[in-house]
Amino acid sequence: MFDFIRKPFGYEPILTKEDLKKPKEKKGERPNNSKDVLLRIWRLVDEQRALLIAVLVLVAISSGLSILGPYLVGHIVDEYIVAGRFGGFGRMVVLLIAVYAGLSVAMYLQSFWMIGISQRAVYKMRTGLFSHFQQLPVKFFDRRQHGELMSRMTNDIENVSQTLNNSFIQVFSSVLTLVGTVAVMLSLSPLLTVLTMTIIPLMFAAVRWITKRTGRLYKAQQRAVGELNGMIEESISGQRIVKAFSQEDRVMDEFTEKSERLRRTGFWALTYAGFIPKVMNFLNNGAFAVVAGIGGILALTGDGLVTIGTIVIFTEYARQFTRPLNDLANQFNTVLSAIAGAERVFAIMDEKPERDDAKGHADTVLKGEVEFRNVAFGYGEGDYTVEEVSFRVRPGEAAAFVGATGAGKTTVMQLLARFYDANEGQILIDGIPITELPRKTLRSQTAFVLQDPFLFEASVMDNIRYGRLDATDEEVIEAAKEANAHDFIMKLEDGYETVLSADGGEISQGQKQLLSIARALVADPVLLLLDEATSSIDTVTEMKIQEALERLMEGRTSFIIAHRLNTVRKADLIFVMQDGRLAESGKQEELIGSGGLYDQMLKGAEL
Template sequence: MLKNLTDPFKYPKPEVVFKTTEAGEVKNASQQNADKITAASKGTKRKRPEKSKQTLQRIWSYLIEHKVRLFAVLIMILLSSVLSIAGPYLIGIAIDRYIMEHSSGFVLFLVGLAAVYILQSVVLWFQNIWMISISQQTVFKMRKELFSKFHKLSIPYFSKRQHGELMSRMTNDIENVSNSLNSSVVQIFSSGLLLIGIAVVMISISPLLTLLSFIIVPLLFLGMKWITNRTSRMFKTQQRNLGDINGYVEETLSGQRIVKLFSQEQNVIDQFKERNERIRVSGFWAQAISGFIPKLMNGLNNLSFALIAGVGAILVINGHGITVGVIIMFAEYSRQFTRPLNDLANQWNTLLSAIAGAERVFEVLDEPEENDDEADAKALSEIKGHVEFDNVCFAYEENNPLIHNISFHAAEGEMIALVGPTGAGKSTLIHLLARFYNPTKGAIKIDGVDIRLVTRESMRSHMAYVMQDPYLFEGTIYENIVYGRMDASEEQVVQAARLANADSFIRRLPGGYHTRLKLGGDGISQGQKQLLAIARAILADPKILVLDEATSNIDTFTEIKIQEALQRLMKGRTCFVIAHRLNTIKHADRIVVIQAGTIVEQGSHEQLLKAKGYYYGLIHGAEKNSEAM
């Protein structure tokens, strides 16, 4: 039953997965992370609490924004604590005065006692409602900031991480924080006040019985320290494993067609089992060890009750000024004293889980955003479309350059084709133009202005992209086209579809422009998706258009339609085309041939054929370059 659970306090051994970096270098993922995992599992006692302290401070900074309601909650906590302490005290008095001494007024006293407990219930209700409101608004803000942060991070950040793992931070980790704030904050404050209040009352009544009650505190402290030292690590491991399995599930579901085409079902099932086993083991030990807390508390509570009952009875018999009512008070206070201790222990455990989730959320929030615009960057209101690459160099990793001294220009309205083998750097040049990255050296200029001196938003507003795999959102066809310009009219949307040769097939669909598409555009062909993507780009009315292998996954008939649309779109616009098909590139004003990050030749289709250089070899399938096309 407990197979593979013999080593609960170590991180699971990372599986060996080989990943390819953006620069093309293959690395062993387990070797990359081994030192980090070892350091995390051995982490010094000083660093871990410090990080937890900082995380708690950041969570508190969200809560303190609701000062009025938070103050009201604290008042309610104070009132509920006073009423909780008053109840047993009044019961003790009732026993000594009305039961032992048979005094009159017992019914009136019971009414007052009932009022105390009813008022306590009302106070607790307001306390919980207000705290839930605060916690939900806090989580609302955290979730909003996290989602906003995702859209401010650079493209490389997402290319290096599983999308499912990032989704886990938005869902599971935020939910952990939410659950903790709903109960833990109130419980911790309430338990703390109860402990102080009960201790004061107990000492004022009988220091000796108070001392007996407090015997359990050192035992509780040692037990809780042993438990929380382990659960803090295990909850962090559990959250990390949960993010990993979410990422893997998202990845395999997105690639389900590839999995089936290559008959890898059993392989992905086996890999899922490995990840599932990790989360099972970490979850088992996190929950099992934290489950020791109520057992420990119950045992110590029974020990305290036995000591009070036994010693109290002896004191009563021997006439040491202790009454039966006092013993009842102390028995109840002893139970109440261990209950907040138990609550503190349990809520602290819950808080540790929330801290683990919050740390993962704050890790994203602390990530550097896409490079901020320069202080003197200006917005481009209009551009003509003249683009110049001036001695551009770029490297994803230091000392491993990918682009070497690229220089060429595109005049206003020209079509530039970028040609070369896979990995030559064609798409990287487009990413540099879009400012997903900045050149390591050199400059890219639009209308003679270095794009680093222009705000990203204004620059990108004059550009449109059609990629090899067009992305369509879940929604109607109309909504996917209008995404190119949200303020466009219905007439403009239809006109864009006509220019893209998409209007005819759209009208043949059952719902026309209001036909709903599934996520990714499932339900229509690849060529139709591409036509919708072009319609979206046309609607954006860009001065600069980028087609990255836009015709590689479509049939010849659809390619003709796209070429017709491009001819209409090209007028007055600068166009960059990355393609391998001759029909796509032969009409370009200039063809720039790139190999290994360097321009080897450039010119028109006819000029390059006459030169009989590298491009000639690509077109005619020369043996030395046949693998490039």
């Protein structure tokens, strides 16, 4: 459709089909149409109906006053200036001033109140989207760029905000002004009215041609913004990897490509949208010339059909007639941009939340017995990641999962935390099927210590307390001491009140891990999931972490994933995973010297 576009002035690249391609519909996403999107936005605005009615009343008043003003000017010209009599002239001037003063007050109030309405509606949309994020399953975030999701929260909602702030009043006011202006014009001179309205077919055709193109361009622009934000967030988060592998040039090339796509779509969206005021001004001036020329001829003929005051009114109304049309055309483009943003927001809000059908066992206090019965699971369609996995871990036991990367160890953890549900088989905790336990009940009694612990931009105290928000300061400090974190915390500038930067960039990886262990200790869990908790740690720090982990695991059912086999020597049970299956299992002493996989792995580690 855009093949006719060439490089203007020899430098601007054409818009490619790649820029306008529709994104593949993700499973679970229900596409919206413009009518549905507008109705959903309207429902948010209509919740403040009383204030909205007040705004609409003020819009009607301001539209009426804007029509009355030029009429009074023409009346003054005919009845006072042309007639040469000035009795009552002062009163008419005062009335004219009052009309325009009232117009200013009405426009200010309607704008002030409408901003309040729109901001509350956008606030509800933003909080609704963020709240829905919290209800979506982990798999939703696994398959999407986080920066792209952030773009929906910020850029797309901001587009809706700008439209509600400006376009709602403008559209309603333009319609009222247009209807009122035409009515007054017809009452004054049907002939001049018909001449003025000859521009409407041309105006309609021009606007239709433009908006037909800008609609797709605005959607492509919003999509390009989301993709660019996603790429930026990903590259910044992975900056260490980028530098470690000297991939700065490749990242820059990717950024340039996505930025260029955004530039192209933004350029053509604004270029087409910019045609509207140019076309409108041209047609407006044409209508003005027709009214002034033909109206002047009719006034000179002296047949009384048209007076000089009528021409004055019509020259003003000719502009006032095209201005609302111009505003409607411009606002239509703005609304298209807002629809494109709102459509992306509602697509997320229509995603099915993480279902929790379990009604019973909400107050169950778990003991920690875990059993897998012929469990099979795959992240997508096709082959299973794990299958035929069966084992049993008694309360208070420590079970270690070892095996090559991709053997299915982390998947077992994901299933146990109910980040995903098994496709086949059954997982039981204390004899209760895991699907019958509310997720909140399960996760409130489970703690995680991951390979790359995440810390928030908050104080050390608050980061540890995140494990249990009602923990006292004394409990937090005691947990830090048990985690061997107290000493290094006290050496920080403000101790426990030291505010960490995003993800704790100013402390070492080992210190982050100790804080993560302290967080788990505060949570006082029944189930403990340790995923590579001592990976990439120096020997001295590893000893501290091992000591802290032993305290943490004491009396708790623990599941440990580790590649470094010395970290699992004290485990009660060893489960060896291979190609998604449980290859062998047993106690440490049973597997050593058996000649099996675990024995071979130990001998390889010793070498």
